[in-house]
Amino acid sequence: xxxxxxxxxxxxxxxxxxxxxxxxxxxxxxxxxxxxxxxxxxxxxxxxxxxxxxxxxxxxxxxxxxxxxxxxxxxxxxxxxxxxxxxxxxxxxxxxxxxxxxxxxxxxxxxxxxxxxxxxxxxxxxxxxxxxxxxxxxxxxxxxxxxxxxxxxxxxxxxxxxxxxxxxxxxxxxxxxxxxxxxxxxxxxxxxxxxxxxxxxxxxxxxxxxxxxxxxxxxxxxxxxxxxxxxxxxxxxxxxxxxxxxx
Amino acid sequence: xxxxxxxxxxxxxxxxxxxxxxxxxxxxxxxxxxxxxxxxxxxxxxxxxxxxxxxxxxxxxxxxxxxxxxxxxxxxxxxxxxxxxxxxxxxxxxxxxxxxxxxxxxxxxxxxxxxxxxxxxxxxxxxxxxxxxxxxxxxxxxxxxxxxxxxxxxxxxxxxxxxxxxxxxxxxxxxxxxxxxxxxxxxxxxxxxxxxxxxxxxxxxxxxxxxxxxxxxxxxxxxxxxxxxxxxxxxxxxxxxxxxxxxxxxxxxxxxxxxxxxxxxxxxxxxxxxxxxxxxxxxxxxxxxxxxxxxxxxxxxxxxxxxxxxxxxxxxxxxxxxxxxxxxxxxxxxxxxxxxxxxxxxxxxxxxxxxxxxxxxxxxxxxxxxxxxxxxxxxxxxxxxxxxxxxxxxxxxxxxxxxxxxxxxxxxxxxxxxxxxxx
Numbered sequence: 001x002x003x004x005x006x007x008x009x010x011x012x013x014x015x016x017x018x019x020x021x022x023x024x025x026x027x028x029x030x031x032x033x034x035x036x037x038x039x040x041x042x043x044x045x046x047x048x049x050x051x052x053x054x055x056x057x058x059x060x061x062x063x064x065x066x067x068x069x070x071x072x073x074x075x076x077x078x079x080x081x082x083x084x085x086x087x088x089x090x091x092x093x094x095x096x097x098x099x100x101x102x103x104x105x106x107x108x109x110x111x112x113x114x115x116x117x118x119x120x121x122x123x124x125x126x127x128x129x130x131x132x133x134x135x136x137x138x139x140x141x142x143x144x145x146x147x148x149x150x151x152x153x154x155x156x157x158x159x160x161x162x163x164x165x166x167x168x169x170x171x172x173x174x175x176x177x178x179x180x181x182x183x184x185x186x187x188x189x190x191x192x193x194x195x196x197x198x199x200x201x202x203x204x205x206x207x208x209x210x211x212x213x214x215x216x217x218x219x220x221x222x223x224x225x226x227x228x229x230x231x232x233x234x235x236x237x238x239x240x241x242x243x244x245x246x247x
Numbered sequence: 248x249x250x251x252x253x254x255x256x257x258x259x260x261x262x263x264x265x266x267x268x269x270x271x272x273x274x275x276x277x278x279x280x281x282x283x284x285x286x287x288x289x290x291x292x293x294x295x296x297x298x299x300x301x302x303x304x305x306x307x308x309x310x311x312x313x314x315x316x317x318x319x320x321x322x323x324x325x326x327x328x329x330x331x332x333x334x335x336x337x338x339x340x341x342x343x344x345x346x347x348x349x350x351x352x353x354x355x356x357x358x359x360x361x362x363x364x365x366x367x368x369x370x371x372x373x374x375x376x377x378x379x380x381x382x383x384x385x386x387x388x389x390x391x392x393x394x395x396x397x398x399x400x401x402x403x404x405x406x407x408x409x410x411x412x413x414x415x416x417x418x419x420x421x422x423x424x425x426x427x428x429x430x431x432x433x434x435x436x437x438x439x440x441x442x443x444x445x446x447x448x449x450x451x452x453x454x455x456x457x458x459x460x461x462x463x464x465x466x467x468x469x470x471x472x473x474x475x476x477x478x479x480x481x482x483x484x485x486x487x488x489x490x491x492x493x494x495x496x497x498x499x500x501x502x503x504x505x506x507x508x509x510x511x512x513x514x515x516x517x518x519x520x521x522x523x524x525x526x527x528x529x530x531x532x533x534x535x536x537x538x539x540x541x542x543x544x545x546x547x548x549x550x551x552x553x554x555x556x557x558x559x560x561x562x563x564x565x566x567x568x569x570x571x572x573x574x575x576x577x578x579x580x581x582x583x584x585x586x587x588x589x590x591x592x593x594x595x596x597x598x599x600x601x602x603x604x605x606x607x608x609x610x611x612x613x614x615x616x617x618x619x620x621x622x623x624x625x626x627x628x629x630x631x632x633x634x635x636x637x638x639x640x641x642x643x644x645x646x647x648x649x650x651x652x653x654x655x656x657x658x659x660x661x662x663x664x665x666x667x668x669x670x
Contacts, residue, residue, distance in 0.1 A: 048624050049624070
């Protein structure tokens, strides 16, 4: 269970999050919708531990732990996964090597046995097949020369390999065509279960046709202004954020 | 220090005693070259920082050291690493050790072939270190490939064998490729960790029409050593000189390359990487002379610096009026891993032709925080993430080299550098 209470954060002296209260119970998928500049990405970065944000108040606890006190790599090893809105290119770093290094770093941190190259390849191929991705993807440098859709699929591939208990998807739908959207959504839905929860951050309702959320929250001006069931997403789509926040 | 000779006095007085005993003493041209070299050194001294080309590299530690000649016993057999290629030429303290070498065809010790090679020895051109080399050289590689010969990949190992006292050696390498000949040299220089020796090699290279010379140099000198190398290559029409130099060792190192593209469609690559750790100084300085039309040139030099270290890149490209349709590209990138590291980069383009395509660029920076966060968000601890990004920079720096033997030599020098030097 993820519990955010009164979270305020600023970047370069500018307050972006102005008191977020949010609970994501274990096994549930929640969507956060909101217009540009509402603080959606800031929330995802603060939760994953990116530098440059000053947490000025509030708390985030995850499975009873103080999430904000953990290093980004500790959060990952504890099962938190951030799918980046803009996946970063790593020239000179092979994708296969990167994925295995990451997987093993997490396993090591949890005191689990590392996966050898052969076992990793088998696992990776299986996940690639599920995501309808070519094995070629493993041979390339991380995200270098990938199309927008390929980068997002690579994020979902990483998520499938890391098998997190909590995923934050930061506008994973942006730049995806319908086919890619479906594949990415299937990747998320495959993880669904009593031990997996997710925070799906999106601007559009479209993604939520494929990843059906248990709850929808509207983020505006750094606060959650409304929460509701999955039908709230449709209402937002029909009426726009202005109307919905006023309601 | 003697103001007139600028630290060169020791070398000059040793030359007085040695001049009649050095190889080629009976050959007029060799004698003349040595005297000319001595005159250049006497007039200019070791280059000081007031000379524009030496602004960023201070030879004071070289000038202050007292070097003597190597007393390498004939037949001495230092421990050698496993050979990478069937033909390996081993130098010990600047002398070709035939008993340790498998000489390829058309290769010989320069000292034994000076009469044939003397016409190929280039004048010092007013360069004090070339003058010093001309004055003192005892041996080197003489490789004279006939028309159409393919020498394959030849390994060269330059060993400094003695650590007890500072020695200086000045090998002279003369390499000529006749039309259509092909050659790859993979050269590694190394020596004892604590020995303050000076390795001052000079290369006279001629690449004739349609010939192709790939020259990979891996500089892994001992960490108290000085290496000051000067390469001068002339490339005729349709020929290629492809140089890749890795600077990884030494205390103070200068890799100076002069290439003249003399005929149409001659090509030059002057790529390199410099790994500069605490206490090291590495300088790559290149002069590329586009003297003929339709010549392409490519240069990418990457420098990574850790601790208190200094890196220098100076790259001058001259495009003469005759060199129409020149296609030049130059890029230098530096990765600074510490606050105390310093890089001086000076690209210089001088263009007199009007129809040319010349691009150049430079980047200097620290590790990208976005990349670091991406790795850490995937569970990779900060230190390991840094190591991965440094390794990636190095991998990219050497990836243009395609010869597998060269790749292996570079890989060995590069892998784990960050963990060894900076962690």
